[in-house]
Every structure is written in C-alpha cells, then in structure tokens.
Amino acid sequence: MAEPILEMRGITKRFPGVLALDDVTLTVQRGAIHAICGENGAGKSTLMKVLSGVYPHGSYDGEIVFEGKPIEFSNIRQSESAGVVIIHQELALIPELSIAENIFLGNETSTRGVISWDEANHRAIELMARVGLRENPLTPVKHLGIGKQQLVEIAKALSKEVKLLILDEPTAALNDDDSTHLLDLLKGLQGKGITSIMISHKLNEIERVSDAITIIRDGRTIETLDVSAGDVDEDRIIRGMVGRDLEHRFPDHAPSIGEVLLEVRDWTVMHPQDHSRVVIKDVDLAVRHGEIVGIAGLMGAGRTELARSIFGRSYGSRTQGTMRLDGKELHLKSVTDAIKAGIAYVSEDRKGLGLNLLDDIKTSISAAALDKLRRGLTVDEREEVVVAERYRTSFNIKAPTITAGVRKLSGGNQQKVVLSKWMYTDPQLLILDEPTRGIDVGAKFEIYGIIQSLAREGKGVLVISSELPELLGLCDRIYTLAEGVITHEFSREDATQESLMRYMTADAR
Structure with a gap:
C-alpha cells in the first residue's frame, strides 16, 4: 500500500x-x-x-x-x-x-x-x-x-x-x-x-x-x-x-388534530423591489391545532417568501388576501405584531437571521420576549437565568453553561437555542424554515421530537423543508408549491416522493 x-x-x-x-x-x-x-x-x-x-x-x-x-x-x-x-x-x-x-x-x-x-x-x-x-x-x-x-x-x-x-x-x-x-x-x-x-x-x-x-x-x-x-x-x-441503531428516523407520532388554527385565503405577495412582479399568487392554506403541515417546493418556488409574508409581512412590497388565527382576522404590519398575535418563525439562516453570534445562550433565548422579563425599566436577570436553564435542560442544549457564546455551539445546538427563543414567546403557530439544515441525524431526531411535542400541546406547526423524506416522515399534511402557487394538497397517507416531485415541478402559471 x-x-x-x-x-x-x-x-x-x-x-x-x-x-x-x-x-x-x-x-x-x-x-x-x-x-x-x-x-x-x-x-x-x-x-x-x-x-x-x-x-x-x-x-x-x-x-x-x-x-x-x-x-x-x-x-x-x-x-x-x-x-x-x-x-x-x-x-x-x-x-x-x-x-x-x-x-x-x-x-x-x-x-x-x-x-x-x-x-x-x-x-x-x-x-x-x-x-x-x-x-x-x-x-x-x-x-x-x-x-x-x-x-x-x-x-x-x-x-x-x-x-x-x-x-x-x-x-x-x-x-x-x-x-x-x-x-x-x-x-x-x-x-x-x-x-x-x-x-x-x-x-x-x-x-x-x-x-x-x-x-x-x-x-x-x-x-x-x-x-x-x-x-x-x-x-x-x-x-x-x-452508537445505536435508529430503526425509526422519526419519533412515534399519534396526531390529535383539532379545529382550524391558521387560515390563509387568496394570499398574493409582490416582490419587494419589483412591485409589478408576483412572487406568491392566490395561496390558500390552513393549519389546525395539533397539526404538522409541510410545504414542499424547489429552490425559488417561493417557500421562504410565503412564510415571511405570513410572519408580519417581513417579505414583500404589497400583500393581498386574508389571514385568520383562531377565527380572528389579523392585520399584521410588523414582526412585532406577529409575535404578539402568537406567530413565531424559525429562519432557514440561523446564523444570519436567527441568532446574534455575539450573544450568549441566555441572552439569545430571551431576545424575542423581553417584555415577559421586564420589571419596570429593567430586565429581571434572575428570571432570565431560570428561563434559559429550563430550556437548556429540556431541549438538551450541549453547553457548559448558559453564558457560553452561541457562536461556539454546534449547528444542532444553535438550532435548539433558536427554537428555545421562539418557544419562550409562547406561540400558537410555529413556522419552521429548513429546521434541520446542516444538522446530524441524532440532533434531527431530537428536533423532530420537539416539533411533535409542540403539536401534542395543540399548537400548529408549518414546516418548510428541501428534504422530502423529512416532510413525509414528520408531517400530517403536505402542500406542494411551484412558482409561488399551491399546486396540490396531500394527506400523510397519499404523499410519496414521486407524487410530491410531480406537483413541485408542475407548470403553475
């Protein structure tokens, strides 16, 4: 040799x-x-x-x-x-x-x-x-x-x-x-x-x-x-x-699905720079209490743009259509409005948009819900520590202390910090954009478990993923998106990789 x-x-x-x-x-x-x-x-x-x-x-x-x-x-x-x-x-x-x-x-x-x-x-x-x-x-x-x-x-x-x-x-x-x-x-x-x-x-x-x-x-x-x-x-x-066999890549999941939580109708979004260009067109979708709903689409199909437009109109120059949460029509003008209404969004870019890499774990977890820790003009730092320790334990964030910088954490642990941050806002609807990108199979299994626990609590979860096996293994229902248009809706039982890909590549215009 x-x-x-x-x-x-x-x-x-x-x-x-x-x-x-x-x-x-x-x-x-x-x-x-x-x-x-x-x-x-x-x-x-x-x-x-x-x-x-x-x-x-x-x-x-x-x-x-x-x-x-x-x-x-x-x-x-x-x-x-x-x-x-x-x-x-x-x-x-x-x-x-x-x-x-x-x-x-x-x-x-x-x-x-x-x-x-x-x-x-x-x-x-x-x-x-x-x-x-x-x-x-x-x-x-x-x-x-x-x-x-x-x-x-x-x-x-x-x-x-x-x-x-x-x-x-x-x-x-x-x-x-x-x-x-x-x-x-x-x-x-x-x-x-x-x-x-x-x-x-x-x-x-x-x-x-x-x-x-x-x-x-x-x-x-x-x-x-x-x-x-x-x-x-x-x-x-x-x-x-x-160190063990993963016979099942996804935790066992017995859905308990309730009434409609999120309802979006005739949702149309224009490009932020080119105001005449339609990015999302006439989208209708719904997420029920306790339901995990997937969005499957190729790169450029408009998945992230759709999610961000729902999350306080953080994408798009002009948005048309109606959105209801628990039957109440929402008129969200900002991300702050979305958080107050009970909507959270985990970005696909955890390092660029999900975290401030100069912060520690404790500060990152409390960042989106500081009002809950506010005592007059100051933040209750003792309660902030209690909250961060609770999430570090329950989400199994591997770090020596909550004062560790998020920049030094592995990708999976950074993602758990982002999830902790948004869960502390106590959302009714959680939108997850590529929640396991760059994460190993063991950490994926843990994050799938967290997602399923949210559904068991009666919350609605909307998952965007480029990995079709992930959507098929995790979601109760899946929408396909092509060129900004919903092309089909699949039940868990009817969806396959081949059928999803067929409608992901459909001529939507």
Missing part, C-alpha cells in the same frame, strides 16, 4: 471546561476522498482546524505527519504553503470584491510590489474553467449564488497548489443540482491527484463519492470504514455516529 498523505496521531484538544478531541487518530490515503462523519459537536471541525493551523501547534497534544514529515503549523498561511487548504462552512469571501480579487486575496500576483491585474484576471479565467465557472472574473461575488461561491472557494484553493483539500459541509446550503456539480468536481480533482477530506451530514453524498469514512463520536475516533469493501450504507454509518 502506498504511503498515506496524512496521519494524525493521538490528537487531543481542550477548551475551558470541554475536552473537544480525545486521542483522535486519522489516516488519509493519497488521492482519496476521505469523509469524516459524526454528530454535531463530535469534534469534526475542531480536528480540521488543528490540521490546518487555525488551532496552532502547541495548543493541542499529538502528532501530525504530512507527506511523510512531521508538521507543526502555527497558522493558516503555513498550512496553505504546504498545500493544505481548508474551505470552512461559512465561506471566507468578500462580497464586494470581484471573483478574481477573491481568488487571489492574500496570494496576489505582483511585480516589485505592484499587483498585475491583467495577469490575475487571466489566471482567474483558467482556474474558473477548472471548476466550471464561466462568469466574467470581474463579477462581484455578491452577484453569485451560494453554489457558485463554493466554486470560487475551490478555485481559490487551486491557486495555492493544493495537495490536500478540506471541505467542511460543502453542500449544506446547496440545492441538488449545485451539490451534484460540486461532488462531480471533487471526483474530477481526485483524477488529477488531489486528495480531499469532506465533512458532511448528507450520508447519501458520502456514500456516493467517498473512498473511506472515519466516524468520530464525542471527540473520539470510533472507526474508519473502507467503502470499497462493501457493506457501508446509511444505517451502518448512523450506527457508528450515534
């Missing part, structure tokens, strides 16, 4: 009060695509930050051998010089700069201290062609979709003569087409001798492209699976990740 390109031996990393990595070992063969799997908080990203110098040598115990030589990276610049390049889940691009400027940022081509932009743009075109980008290199990155931004990051890595490419959740925010293109690109780079390490929660993608899979649980290496040897499927990976 050829000498591995990477060996990480006995890696141990501690933070105050937390043992993040405990004697982790990892061996990656040259030219392989090696996946790393584990639940949120298992230590996957921490391990890659140790490898890439984000956590410098001396801040951890253990040894790293790269291309047969021990390495001691003190920073990212050193690791990149050696050919180890990491692409984080939060892309490190500057929106206002061009594609070319982002590709060579910090790695500029210069002569006597003067950047040669002609040469940079020419090289950028070559690198962009390698990843399948055909845009003008002068195009500002802010005008690209998230899928193409990922490709810019890979082109940026290729400009640094990458030998080992690390991708942290590269397809978490991508649609199916963009995900397929990116995975095909990884296989293409593999054919040119580039080794890749991929962290992902999408087990079907891991099965498709990986040569080996290392599973990490609670900061320890559990096992490494050889995909070519066979007998590696999603159930096998899950068993290693969570």
